[in-house]
Amino acid sequence: MALTLYPPEFQIERDKERCIACQVCVRQCANDGHIYDPDDDSISSDESRCIGCHRCATLCPTGAITIRETPMHFRTNANWSARALKDIYKQAETGGVLLTGMGCDRPYPSYFDRILLNASQVTNPSIDPLREPMELRTYLGNKPDRVAFAPTAEGVDLATALGPQLVLETPILFSAMSYGSISYNACWALARAAKAAGTFYNTGEGGLHRNFYEYGKNTIAQVASGRFGVHADYLDVAAALEIKIGQGAKPGIGGHLPGEKVSEQISQTRMIPVGTDALSPAPHHDIYSIEDLRQLIFALKEATRYSKPVGVKIAAVHNVAPIASGVVRAGADMVAIDGLRGGTGAAPTIIRDNVGIPIELAIAAVDSRLREEGIRHRASVIAAGGFRNSADVIKAIALGADAVYIATGALVAMGCHLCQKCYTGKCNWGIATQDPYLTKRLNPNIATRRLINLLRGWSLEIKEMLGGMGINAIESLRGNREHLRGVGMMERELKILGIKSAGEAW
Amino acid sequence: MSQFYEKDISGCGIIAIMNERGLDISGELVMSAIASMRERANGLGGGFAAYGIYPGYRDYYAFHIMFDNLQAKDETEALLKTRCFLEIGEPIPTRPNRNITNPPLLWRYFLKPKEECINGIGEEDFIVGVVMDINTMIGGAFVASSGKNMGVFKGVGYPEDIGDFFRLDEYEGYIWTAHGRFPTNSQGWWGGAHPFSLLDWTVIHNGEISSYGINKRYLEHFGYRCTLFTDTEVMAYLFDLLIRKHGLPLELAAKVISAPFWDEIGRMEEKQRLFFTVLRIVYGSALVNGPFAVVVGHTHGMIGLNDRIKLRPLIAARDGDMLFIASEDSAIREICPHPQKVWMPRAGEPVVCTLKSSIQEDSSLWERNRLLRQQWFGESYQ
Numbered sequence: 001m002a003l004t005l006y007p008p009e010f011q012i013e014r015d016k017e018r019c020i021a022c023q024v025c026v027r028q029c030a031n032d033g034h035i036y037d038p039d040d041d042s043i044s045s046d047e048s049r050c051i052g053c054h055r056c057a058t059l060c061p062t063g064a065i066t067i068r069e070t071p072m073h074f075r076t077n078a079n080w081s082a083r084a085l086k087d088i089y090k091q092a093e094t095g096g097v098l099l100t101g102m103g104c105d106r107p108y109p110s111y112f113d114r115i116l117l118n119a120s121q122v123t124n125p126s127i128d129p130l131r132e133p134m135e136l137r138t139y140l141g142n143k144p145d146r147v148a149f150a151p152t153a154e155g156v157d158l159a160t161a162l163g164p165q166l167v168l169e170t171p172i173l174f175s176a177m178s179y180g181s182i183s184y185n186a187c188w189a190l191a192r193a194a195k196a197a198g199t200f201y202n203t204g205e206g207g208l209h210r211n212f213y214e215y216g217k218n219t220i221a222q223v224a225s226g227r228f229g230v231h232a233d234y235l236d237v238a239a240a241l242e243i244k245i246g247q248g249a250k251p252g253i254g255g256h257l258p259g260e261k262v263s264e265q266i267s268q269t270r271m272i273p274v275g276t277d278a279l280s281p282a283p284h285h286d287i288y289s290i291e292d293l294r295q296l297i298f299a300l301k302e303a304t305r306y307s308k309p310v311g312v313k314i315a316a317v318h319n320v321a322p323i324a325s326g327v328v329r330a331g332a333d334m335v336a337i338d339g340l341r342g343g344t345g346a347a348p349t350i351i352r353d354n355v356g357i358p359i360e361l362a363i364a365a366v367d368s369r370l371r372e373e374g375i376r377h378r379a380s381v382i383a384a385g386g387f388r389n390s391a392d393v394i395k396a397i398a399l400g401a402d403a404v405y406i407a408t409g410a411l412v413a414m415g416c417h418l419c420q421k422c423y424t425g426k427c428n429w430g431i432a433t434q435d436p437y438l439t440k441r442l443n444p445n446i447a448t449r450r451l452i453n454l455l456r457g458w459s460l461e462i463k464e465m466l467g468g469m470g471i472n473a474i475e476s477l478r479g480n481r482e483h484l485r486g487v488g489m490m491e492r493e494l495k496i497l498g499i500k501s502a503g504e505a506w
Numbered sequence: 507m508s509q510f511y512e513k514d515i516s517g518c519g520i521i522a523i524m525n526e527r528g529l530d531i532s533g534e535l536v537m538s539a540i541a542s543m544r545e546r547a548n549g550l551g552g553g554f555a556a557y558g559i560y561p562g563y564r565d566y567y568a569f570h571i572m573f574d575n576l577q578a579k580d581e582t583e584a585l586l587k588t589r590c591f592l593e594i595g596e597p598i599p600t601r602p603n604r605n606i607t608n609p610p611l612l613w614r615y616f617l618k619p620k621e622e623c624i625n626g627i628g629e630e631d632f633i634v635g636v637v638m639d640i641n642t643m644i645g646g647a648f649v650a651s652s653g654k655n656m657g658v659f660k661g662v663g664y665p666e667d668i669g670d671f672f673r674l675d676e677y678e679g680y681i682w683t684a685h686g687r688f689p690t691n692s693q694g695w696w697g698g699a700h701p702f703s704l705l706d707w708t709v710i711h712n713g714e715i716s717s718y719g720i721n722k723r724y725l726e727h728f729g730y731r732c733t734l735f736t737d738t739e740v741m742a743y744l745f746d747l748l749i750r751k752h753g754l755p756l757e758l759a760a761k762v763i764s765a766p767f768w769d770e771i772g773r774m775e776e777k778q779r780l781f782f783t784v785l786r787i788v789y790g791s792a793l794v795n796g797p798f799a800v801v802v803g804h805t806h807g808m809i810g811l812n813d814r815i816k817l818r819p820l821i822a823a824r825d826g827d828m829l830f831i832a833s834e835d836s837a838i839r840e841i842c843p844h845p846q847k848v849w850m851p852r853a854g855e856p857v858v859c860t861l862k863s864s865i866q867e868d869s870s871l872w873e874r875n876r877l878l879r880q881q882w883f884g885e886s887y888q
Binding site (some may be wrong): 120123124125127132133135137139143144145146147148158160163165193371374376377438467470471472473475476477479480481482483506 | 559574714716717718719720723726727728751752753765767768769780781784785787789790791793794795796797814815817
């Protein structure tokens, strides 16, 4: 191997006194970071191969392994950081586009971390969710802005027919992750957890394996620019459809599943030959403007006889509010907005880290815009992109989202350590890989249980926070920005978020 | 106007009295009832709504307006004159009360909209527009009430002093509601006292609305501008929207504002379940959350309502034709020592009091509402 000009990113420290040379680390590392020498019965490391996924350190039975980030080797320079230099060395060596996985990891301000929640004192009793009902049920879909009545022979009846709705027992859905980008077991766990928790998971653009049709009532089927796996049964079996226009991690560009990952099963699911690259074009080749999107929305509605909501997923970009307005006017029943920190299985680093806007601002801008135009009721807003905990979720809902999509959080629940190497197909945790040796590491039963636990834990926390605010139904918090206050923000940012500064009373 | 409006938090005492047959009740009665709940107020606001007090002008909209200064009065009158026929404009009679200081200019106008100004939007919407314009565009002017044959009398002080100041002992009406306020801020603004009113809707309210932020934004969608520095006005506007504009009967409007829990809906029989599911889905943003006890008055009756887990007191009583709703039993017994029936309405269960006399003008609406009521709540309801 040619000499590279940058040091390994991680150091593997092996405590020789603890190491029993059992070779667990050797077997667990798909990147060959650990090497067994049979002559010597000892293990050594190739640190240049370590990606920092911590699989070996987690599984080492004697706790002999510690993975550390390599201390700074470059001369300190505020402008030319170690990362900037390393990226240049890598590109000088390869001449390629730098790839990465997961969401943007750059230190842009997190508005969630600058928003604080309210709680009741004296004038308004807080509500104890352990003793009083606390409702998180959420309906997604187009709603009329009023109910009409009509006289009938027996009396009076509803004259308003509600469009198809998705019913969620908690306002959290699993976001789009395709079969291909993640393993069969990972998809299966998401489907089962969504069913158990009374919510939905999203197929992503990889089609739906026939074995998962039994979870159709909890499935949102995506129709993306590659149209992989889109056929009549796929549309019929799902509870809702989603047209994917953009993704927060890579707004404006398409996707690429390398042929190496296209196994027999994936080939059948995606309806492409085994071993061929699955390329999703940047735009849909039949959508060059909003009127084309309208045609696709209604083509899908026609194909499913208006029996299920059809949503559109867009990335949060500068004009997200008017774009969302156009999408609603085009007939979408749900608009999913994916923010700057939304994850991916593979994206050019430069795009992931520099394109798009934070989801917090996007939610506020879209919700305000749709209300100004009087069309907020016509579509539900689902926010996506980097929700780390239940507080992020509740803040997003108070800003105006109907529900949130989580994906990174779900992967972490299954074991992901955010090494950001999903695009290599060598996920040591058995999630973002198709290698049978690796995928069998993810026990679908355990993964399902962990996902259910995560949803349960977050839902309980949301109930506690709601009760603290003196609210016992999530719809009373939705778009209720009076319960949010900002710290450390400029006037302009507060205005866009539509919230007051901390210290300002009602 | 700033992007944000103030919300005012208050604890309070409320009482409402009605004669089912529409017979007149003296203002004295309600004043002594509210006075018995003096502990529930702190002298920063008191007020009354009275229905049936202007029978001689029953066809005119009675505007009770507060002015900070003469300029505001001139501007308001100029606005009224361009859009309405003013039959009478006069100061509201008052008498000096040593506890009432610094009142604004208090005037009442009996008016009818000019046909050519209504422009097809409907007379009531036109009046709402006039009220909203005065409240938002003219500094120092505030419309306290704007209905027919009714009026709101309110200000800064204990309610019994406010009643004395407005000489309410000289008025007679078939519905009276009264409110003593215990605000947790000290904004001494006359307009901030209860009842809040729009057209013939009046609201007296004890509580804090935790869902205010979304209720306000929801109402903006339908053209209501919340400008009164209080959360109570959303209650008035929600009733106006649901009943007058969307045609829901009172009971159903109450079931939107204090919506049944999903569990409860789940236990209903199928048709009813679908009905209430749709209602909650469509009107989720109109659900009023947080502790409240409220009495909404209107020309044809009144309704008492609690939040869905009853976090504020509300008690009701009946004695012959007389109906009572109050914060405390004591306030009712002050004026009716031995009512035939006294009951505690359950959380979210409306107390609907409807006039038996036949002054309902819109009979088709009334008939439809009666059918709806029968269908969803059964004959035995109330």
